[in-house]
Amino acid sequence: MIELSPTAARPAPSEAELARARRDFFLRGRPPSVSLGRQVLGSWTRCVQRGLVAERACPVEPLTAAALTEARERAELLRRLAEPELEFLAETLADTASQVILANAYGLILETRGDTRAMDRATRVALLPGVSWAEAAMGTNAIGTALTDNELTEIWGSEHFHDQHHRLCCTAVPILDHAGRPVGLLDVSGDARLPRGYARSIVMRAAREIEHRWLLNAPEQLARLRFHPARACVGAYQEGVLLLDEDRIVGANRSALQWLDTDWSLVGRRVDEVFDHAEVSAERLRTHGGRQLFGQLQAPRRVQIDPPAPAEESSLWLGEAQRSALARLRRAIDAGLATVLLGETGCGKEALARRAHALSARASGPFVAINCAALPETLIEAELFGYVEGAFTGARRRGSPGRIAEADGGILFLDEIGDMPLPLQSRLLRVLQEHRVEPLGGGAPRTVDCVVLCATHCDLDAMVAEGRFRADLLYRLQEHRVELPPWRSLPEAQRRDALALLWRQSGGPARGMVLSAAALECLLAHPWPGNFRQCAAALRALAALADDGAKIGPADLPAELRPAPAPPRVSLDELGRGAIVAALARHGGKVAPAATELGIHRATLYRQMRRLGIAAREPGATAQAVRKGNAGA
The missing domain is CATH 1.10.10 (Arc Repressor Mutant, subunit A)
Incomplete structure (x- = not known):
């Protein structure tokens, strides 16, 4: 069973007891005579096995601005769903001078809120966005250890592995997806003199709120069964939620596991294995264990496959060079040539592919996009090639045709192709050669007629040389090649047109907002390492935070977009x-x-x-x- 409510914080060992425990463990090589708790002792042991040295300072190496932008874009959904809780935690804990942190599933800090003035400079730098707190890099700490153990973790003072972190106390909770896998983490860090457990309950509740939003953000073709022992709590964050694909449970939240007295093995089971009757549309539910629940079933919706982008969006890339690239890509599609689109993240690879599809002879066919980096290796094969009933635990009753088959007659767009695992590259090569796809678990091969477009920011030639990408697959995929320029290299006139269009799409002008000429110049001068995607996100944030009818000047822009102050005048x-x-x-x-x-x-x-x-x-x-x-x- 999953324990949802945070248990009482364990008694805090004194400084003297911690000092004695460290001497026992690090100097004498024996188990501490003081009870440290399973998590701390387990983490210390792992750190020693990795060759970490407690007295040796671990280097703090933040990502570059461009790499951080890319990491944030990969976690865009997590950041959006967590934003209200970050603000809530920062406001609630303001009197404690604590830092609220959102990290990704690998322990990389993405966002921070709060006041760090009480911390020393080294600690402030270590808690900046772009710094990794993975246990393998930073030793025992709440962020890295919580992700390793996949549970709420508190690390206080000298419980940290490295001496340099002994002034910190940290409380971290993993944020879990519909199958119980961590997709991110919430952490509150402060001065080690704060009482143990001060942030425990509030951080746990915030994580549950984010998980609740994550589950309700699932694809609309899945049904949602929402339930709780109290009728008034159905629809609140305490409710249990199950995602249903026909009669199969494909997702859940922690509350669902609590009310059903089970664990994550629930995912993949049939509904009638949990409830007394298979049809769960009634308001009242009864589990096989006899528990009475109030329920609400939300039926799935049919979702069309990736409609074409509005034609207006294409003007973002239509300088002279981009018009020529678009025309060549359209001819390549009509000729059935596989194409690789190269360019930095956010520079419009998918948008160009969609526009070329809309202009091609395959415009009436589907445009099926799949991000190879967003799917776990265990799922991408089934997602691409499909499967038959019973191919694996959790498979749909009638199987799935797979995304390649769905692209029949149209375009299959493989984003981040450089992240495709090597074993799947050989299967994709066979599909390209034979124009047939075989589902997992057997079944008859299916003939598929689609044009494959791939996008990546990686150097595929270098990956081939390093043995990380198949040369024969690259030759098949790269029958045509398109390179898209980054934002910073575009002519100023094109960047002005793009800014004007992105500002209209942000919704600001529709609410009477105006960008001043000075603010526009600041936006033009910014290099935008995340290219069009980063610029569009910044403009949406500006429009969302400004009042209706506001005139936005340089002072209203985020600090990183404002012009640098002029140097003092010297006589x-x-x-x-x-x-x-x-x-x-x-x-x-x-x-x-x-x-x-x-x-x-x-x-x-x-x-x-x-x-x-x-x-x-x-x-x-x-x-x-x-x-x-x-x-x-």
Whole structure:
């Protein structure tokens, strides 16, 4: 069974007890005489096995801005669903001077909120977005250890593996998807002198809220069964939710496991294995264990396969070079040529592919897109090639044709093709060669007529050289090749047109908002490492946060988009004084070599020193030389 409500925090060992435990474990190599708890001791053991040294500082190496932007884009859904809880936690815990952190499933910090002024500089840097707190990198810590153990984790003071983290206390809770896998993590970090357990309940509740939104954000072709022992709680965050694909449970949340007194093995079971009757549309439900629940069933909706993008969007890329690329891509599709689209993240690869599809002879056929990086390796094969009934645990009753078969007569768009596992690359190559797809679990092969377009930001040639991508597959996929330029290399006129279009699409003008000329220039000057996608997201945020009818100026932009402050104005006398003082300092106060360096006569230098109030420090005849210089004036 899953325990949903946070249990009481375990008694905190004193500093002296922790010091004794560390001596026992790290110096004497024996189990601590003090009870540290299963998580701390288990993590210490793993860290030692990895070769980490407690006294040695672990380096803090944040991602580059471009890499962080890409990581944030990959976790866009998580960030959007977690935003309300980040703000709520930061406001609620404001008096504790704590930092609220959202990390991805690998322990990389994506977003932070809160006040870190009470922390030392090294700790503030370590808690910046772009820093990884994976246990293998940072030793025992709440973020990395919670993801390793997949459960709520508290690490206080000297329980951290590395000495440099002993001033911190951290409470972390993994955010789980519909199958119990971590998709991210919430953490609250503060001063180790705070009482243990101060953030435990509130962080757990916030994580449940995010998980609830995540589950309800699932594809609409899945039914949702929502239930709770109390009728008034159906629809609240405490409700249990099951995702149903016909009569099969394909997803759940922690509350569902609690009310059904089970664990994540529930996912994949049939509905009639859980409830007394297979038809669960009634308001009242009864489990096989006799528990009475109030329920509500939301029927699935039929969803069309990826409709074409509006034609207006194509103008973002239609400079002269892009028009030519679009025309060639359309001809390649009509000729049945597989094409690789290369370009940085967010530069419009999929949008260009959709536009070319809409203009091609295959426009009436489907455009089926699949992100190879977004699916676990265990699911991508079934998603691409389909499966028959009973092919694996959780398979649909009548199987699935697979995304390749769904693309028959149209386009199969494989995004992030560089992330496709090697074993699947050979299967994809066979489909391209034979134009047939065989589902998992047997079944008759199916003939498929589709054009394959692939997109990646990776150097596929380099991956081939390193053995990470099949050369024969690359030759098959790269019958035609399109390279898209990044935002920063586009002509200014094209960037202005793109900004104008993205601003209209943000909804700001529809609410009477106006971008000032100065704000527009700031947006144009920004390099946008995330290209069109990053720019569009920033403009949507501006429109969402501004009042109706607002005029948005540079001061309303996020700090990273505002122009750098102008350097202070310096007079000629200040510049001259600085040059003279620096030259004298380099020559130990000796005027003659300083004058030679400055390219002026010694007497001229004395005159300038007197005018600017610079005291002569040369021993001996310095004062006399100054008087002679003055007389010469």
